[in-house]
Amino acid sequence: MKIKTKLVHRAVLMSLIAAAAAAQAQTAKPTVPAAPVQAAETPAQRDARMAWWREARFGMFIHWGLYAVPGGEWNGRKDLAEWFMDETGIARADYEKFAAQFNPTKYDPDEWVRIAKDAGMKYIVITSKHHEGFAMWDTKGTDYNIAKRTPYGKGVLKPLAEAARRAGLHFGTYYSIMDWHDPSQSPSQPGKHYNPTKMDPAKKRAYIEEMKTELAELVRETHTEVLWFDGEWMDWWTNEDGRELYTFLRKLDPNLIINNRVGNSRAGSLAGMDKGEGVGDFGTPEQNIPARGFGPGVYWETCMTLNDHWGYNKYDDHWKSTEVVVRNLVDIASKGGNYLLNVGPEASGVIPAPAVARLRDIGGWLKVNGESIYGTGPTPFAGDHGGYSTSEKNDDGKPKWIPKWDWRATSKKGKVYVHLFEWPDKTFHVDAGDVQAKSAYLLADAKHAPLKFTQNGKTLDVQLPEKALDPIDTVLVIETKD
Numbered sequence: 001m002k003i004k005t006k007l008v009h010r011a012v013l014m015s016l017i018a019a020a021a022a023a024q025a026q027t028a029k030p031t032v033p034a035a036p037v038q039a040a041e042t043p044a045q046r047d048a049r050m051a052w053w054r055e056a057r058f059g060m061f062i063h064w065g066l067y068a069v070p071g072g073e074w075n076g077r078k079d080l081a082e083w084f085m086d087e088t089g090i091a092r093a094d095y096e097k098f099a100a101q102f103n104p105t106k107y108d109p110d111e112w113v114r115i116a117k118d119a120g121m122k123y124i125v126i127t128s129k130h131h132e133g134f135a136m137w138d139t140k141g142t143d144y145n146i147a148k149r150t151p152y153g154k155g156v157l158k159p160l161a162e163a164a165r166r167a168g169l170h171f172g173t174y175y176s177i178m179d180w181h182d183p184s185q186s187p188s189q190p191g192k193h194y195n196p197t198k199m200d201p202a203k204k205r206a207y208i209e210e211m212k213t214e215l216a217e218l219v220r221e222t223h224t225e226v227l228w229f230d231g232e233w234m235d236w237w238t239n240e241d242g243r244e245l246y247t248f249l250r251k252l253d254p255n256l257i258i259n260n261r262v263g264n265s266r267a268g269s270l271a272g273m274d275k276g277e278g279v280g281d282f283g284t285p286e287q288n289i290p291a292r293g294f295g296p297g298v299y300w301e302t303c304m305t306l307n308d309h310w311g312y313n314k315y316d317d318h319w320k321s322t323e324v325v326v327r328n329l330v331d332i333a334s335k336g337g338n339y340l341l342n343v344g345p346e347a348s349g350v351i352p353a354p355a356v357a358r359l360r361d362i363g364g365w366l367k368v369n370g371e372s373i374y375g376t377g378p379t380p381f382a383g384d385h386g387g388y389s390t391s392e393k394n395d396d397g398k399p400k401w402i403p404k405w406d407w408r409a410t411s412k413k414g415k416v417y418v419h420l421f422e423w424p425d426k427t428f429h430v431d432a433g434d435v436q437a438k439s440a441y442l443l444a445d446a447k448h449a450p451l452k453f454t455q456n457g458k459t460l461d462v463q464l465p466e467k468a469l470d471p472i473d474t475v476l477v478i479e480t481k482d
């Protein structure tokens with residue numbers, strides 16, 4: 001099953017992260033020379049370029065394309081979404097017919113941005129072209145695009161970029177290297193739409209030039225700030241190719257932020273980007289949260305669906321609870337990562353109501369506690385919150401990390417935020433390491449009433465009121481002496 005194969009690729013990648021983090025500790029030699037542009041940038045310059053993204057912590061992923069027209073259903077199947085073409089084996093000409101039905105008259109970019117902003121999200125990344133090869137803007141790279149092939153007759157990206165900026169959010173675009181519609185990607189067998197192993201060199205060069213045309217438009221017309229590549233795991237796509245696109249794009253816009261999937265997920269590790277390993281600016285664990293962070297200067301973002309599908313599936317009502325999403329966000333931030341949470345709009349341009357309601361609830365928690373997430377760094381405390389399963393395995397066969405939802409911590413200069421998922425009986429007790437407490441209070445207590453605490457050397461005990469202020473996560477603020 002292709003997805004399974006791909007998931008294994010991703011899972012292998014995650015194990016590479018862990019291996020690279022360990023290897024990095026021994027200052028491993030770069031396995032892949034850095035892209036020229038990447039190598040020319042100092043770590044401090046790169047940290048400055050990544051600053052808004054690092055401080056944002058939480059973004060909205062949007063998967064929207066022709067696959068929203070069937071909405072996950074086809075010939076009795078109800079489990080489909082953005083992999084519709086591959087999973088059904090539908091003929092290209094028959095899939096193209098969905099374009100004539102794609103007319104998102106209810107699309108309101110300002111409404112989408114309001115939903116993201118109310119959720120506490122600071123940036124949006126939308127699919128400009130997914131594996132189906134259908135461009136969501138009027139590109140010169142292919143006439144297989146929303147302006148030329150649909151009754152809607154115009155692009156949807158620039159209006160969203162402008163709406164995002166009006167609301168103070170950042171805007172990014174997802175772009176798939178794999179393109180099931182492009183003639184260069186002849187199917188390896190009937191009913192399949194891409195060849196995972198080989199591509200004619202002349203067709204590949206032509207396709208790379210087409211990608212550059214399309215990518216340059218995204219930079220110049222939407223002023224995209226993040227290029228979120230995907231569909232890079234085929235044998236015919238290499239880190240060399242990724243470095244060519246990376247350098248091309250960063251020359252177009254030196255401030256652009258590009259994910260690691262511009263390179264080839266098999267060839268390079270995701271951690272240690274600034275050591276020249278892999279290509280790109282941040283790692284992209286998918287549908288999972290790494291066991292621990294990767295240390296300073298290594299950027300990463302977990303992307304995750306809100307239900308079980310990236311693209312719209314009319315039957316999928318398996319929405320993650322507000323508790324799960326908030327605690328995932330906290331867990332990720334406590335390890336120094338970002339959380340890109342996905343919605344799959346309907347073909348009409350409407351984001352499903354249950355998704356909107358869930359995002360509003362998440363925003364409610366962030367309205368009170370956002371200070372403990374935005375602009376924070378990882379926990380200053382040692383120790384893991386969880387352990388590896390002795391029975392469950394990941395897709396790569398490695399033991400699955402099982403998180404323990406007791407508490408986490410995030411940090412800023414002069415403050416440590418202890419996120420209490422379980423409410424301790426009277427006292428929060430921790431081996432505080434180098435943290436020297438000066439005062440303590442609960443973030444959700446409008447009065448910030450001081451809490452009693454004792455610290456003997458490395459042991460810190462904070463006296464807590466009987467009841468938590470928030471059933472999902474009550475944040476204890478420890479002001480520190482640094």
Ligand code: GLC
Nearest residue numbers: 003006082083230286303310
């Ligand atoms: C998976 C899905 C792909 C989706 C991506 C987002 O790879 O197969 O469709 O765009 O995740 O990270």
